[in-house]
Amino acid sequence: MKLDIQGHSGCDIAIVHEDSDLFIHKSTHDPGYVSRLVNQAKKQIAASRIEYQNIRVPKIFEVEQSDTDATIKMEYIYSRNFIEHFEQAGFEQIKYLIGAIKYFIDLEINNSSMQTVPSRILTDKMADVARKVSHNDHLNHDEEAMELVKRSSEVMDGVGDMVMPVGMCHGDLTFSNILFNGNNYYLIDFLDSFIESPLLDIVKIRQDTAYLWSTLMYNKPFDKVRLSIISEKIDTAIDEYFTGKYQWYRDYYMPLQLMNFLRILQYAHDDKVIAYLKRVISSQLATLGNPKTA
Amino acid sequence: MMTLIVPIAANNDDYAHKLPQPFRLDDEGMMYCVRAITGLPLDQMDNIYFVVLRDHDERFMLNEQLMMQFRRHHLTNAHVTILDEPTGSQAETVARAIELNGITGMVFIKDADCYFTADEILPQNGVAIYALENLPIVDPQHKSYVAVDDMFYVTNIIEKRVVSRFFSAGGYCFEDAAEFCRYYERLKEYSPLYLSHIIYSMLLDKKIFRPIEIDDYQDWSVTNVKY
Numbered sequence: 001m002k003l004d005i006q007g008h009s010g011c012d013i014a015i016v017h018e019d020s021d022l023f024i025h026k027s028t029h030d031p032g033y034v035s036r037l038v039n040q041a042k043k044q045i046a047a048s049r050i051e052y053q054n055i056r057v058p059k060i061f062e063v064e065q066s067d068t069d070a071t072i073k074m075e076y077i078y079s080r081n082f083i084e085h086f087e088q089a090g091f092e093q094i095k096y097l098i099g100a101i102k103y104f105i106d107l108e109i110n111n112s113s114m115q116t117v118p119s120r121i122l123t124d125k126m127a128d129v130a131r132k133v134s135h136n137d138h139l140n141h142d143e144e145a146m147e148l149v150k151r152s153s154e155v156m157d158g159v160g161d162m163v164m165p166v167g168m169c170h171g172d173l174t175f176s177n178i179l180f181n182g183n184n185y186y187l188i189d190f191l192d193s194f195i196e197s198p199l200l201d202i203v204k205i206r207q208d209t210a211y212l213w214s215t216l217m218y219n220k221p222f223d224k225v226r227l228s229i230i231s232e233k234i235d236t237a238i239d240e241y242f243t244g245k246y247q248w249y250r251d252y253y254m255p256l257q258l259m260n261f262l263r264i265l266q267y268a269h270d271d272k273v274i275a276y277l278k279r280v281i282s283s284q285l286a287t288l289g290n291p292k293t294a
Numbered sequence: 295m296m297t298l299i300v301p302i303a304a305n306n307d308d309y310a311h312k313l314p315q316p317f318r319l320d321d322e323g324m325m326y327c328v329r330a331i332t333g334l335p336l337d338q339m340d341n342i343y344f345v346v347l348r349d350h351d352e353r354f355m356l357n358e359q360l361m362m363q364f365r366r367h368h369l370t371n372a373h374v375t376i377l378d379e380p381t382g383s384q385a386e387t388v389a390r391a392i393e394l395n396g397i398t399g400m401v402f403i404k405d406a407d408c409y410f411t412a413d414e415i416l417p418q419n420g421v422a423i424y425a426l427e428n429l430p431i432v433d434p435q436h437k438s439y440v441a442v443d444d445m446f447y448v449t450n451i452i453e454k455r456v457v458s459r460f461f462s463a464g465g466y467c468f469e470d471a472a473e474f475c476r477y478y479e480r481l482k483e484y485s486p487l488y489l490s491h492i493i494y495s496m497l498l499d500k501k502i503f504r505p506i507e508i509d510d511y512q513d514w515s516v517t518n519v520k521y
Binding site: 087088089090091092094223224225226228229230233 | 441449450452453454455457481484485486487488491494495497498499500
């Protein structure tokens with residue numbers, strides 16, 4: 001089966017018929033990815049035990065693991081990807097989605113506790129990004145990219161300890177990891193996050209609503225204007241909602257969104273993606289330098 | 295009462311040497327763009343503006359020709375608005391016409407490449423719709439489609455995707471010209487920008503649109519350019 005949305009994990013995805021049922025087999029043959037895939041499965045199993053409004057998590061039936069391989073067998077969901085969904089969604093379906101996202105993240109917040117995240121978590125991660133960028137042959141001769149990393153390091157040095165909810169998050173809550181089935185939204189591809197905070201899920205969803213990241217990986221023609229209008233609507237609703245409710249969101253969303261894009265940049269090798277990332281990071285640094293425009 | 299705007303200010307390579315299709319005459323000697331409005335309840339219109347390009351006007355004497363058409367068909371409240379430069383979208387043409395003529399209140403926008411009849415235009419946001427099954431031959435690619443709920447409220451409008459048995463028939467009503475311009479200003483950087491995008495953006499902001507039921511639909515479009 002040809003998938004319209006291409007991911008970056010490198011896992012093999014197969015749709016398997018067993019009797020009259022369909023299942024997804026997601027597997028890796030990369031020994032370095034085995035534990036990561038197994039952890040994803042554990043996170044997804046835990047999430048599937050919780051009841052959410054409109055949000056569903058596909059059931060995982062089996063996890064097979066060896067030193068070199070891992071395969072997870074999960075429920076197949078009849079669904080559309082986000083672009084197909086948005087192309088046909090009436091205004092009320094967009095309203096439902098906004099409500100579901102707010103509800104899901106509020107539930108994560110309620111299942112987390114306020115904790116102090118030491119400043120070194122961010123500065124260590126920034127040092128790691130700087131190291132990886134300097135070893136990325138597509139970036140290490142790019143003066144603009146190196147300058148952006150340098151300026152970003154200065155920003156991260158100034159953030160300090162962060163007090164925020166920690167305990168529950170999807171870890172990669174982009175639109176490409178949501179399957180759309182009517183007004184039910186199935187979350188897939190859970191990931192460990194460097195801070196297990198609901199704020200990181202807001203960062204990831206706004207990676208798409210504010211910056212249209214997942215559209216970069218969509219190969220078919222689509223109505224870009226309509227998608228931009230919808231994304232802006234969702235983004236404004238999410239931003240206004242959490243800005244109005246939480247000081248930690250107001251304080252740390254922007255530096256963590258900057259870190260999010262730096263972590264994508266460190267592995268980037270496609271010219272189009274690198275140009276996009278430099279544009280986004282540059283605009284974020286401008287915003288952080290002038291917070292009133294955030 | 296309301297203002298009727300007929301935007302015909304797009305440029306097209308075909309028009310370098312040819313008279314744009316909406317300015318051609320039908321068998322009765324009526325310009326198609328004038329014919330396009332004759333099925334509307336014109337007694338509801340305070341003013342009617344045909345918005346054309348200066349380049350087209352200079353090459354084809356459109357102002358004089360349209361004035362003759364207005365006299366012949368007793369359109370005493372019809373005017374020609376001439377834009378110096380081509381616009382990037384139908385929405386821009388309308389916004390420019392609103393600005394240049396100081397139009398306020400309700401506006402009805404009518405495509406110049408089609409005809410329909412409507413008994414009454416209610417004072418509310420609306421989209422003229424027509425059912426696909428009423429057409430003997432359909433070219434679904436060049437239409438936008440309008441979804442309505444059971445109570446006849448518009449819930450969706452989209453270009454070139456068949457989400458409904460109703461397509462947009464080329465008539466759009468906005469109850470406030472200033473509000474239309476606000477949405478245009480918000481979206482004007484997007485391209486290609488269609489009126490359906492403006493309407494969808496308004497729907498997302500909980501603006502209410504009702505379908506306008508029409509009859510006798512005729513599609514004269516020979517290109518997919520909106521004027």
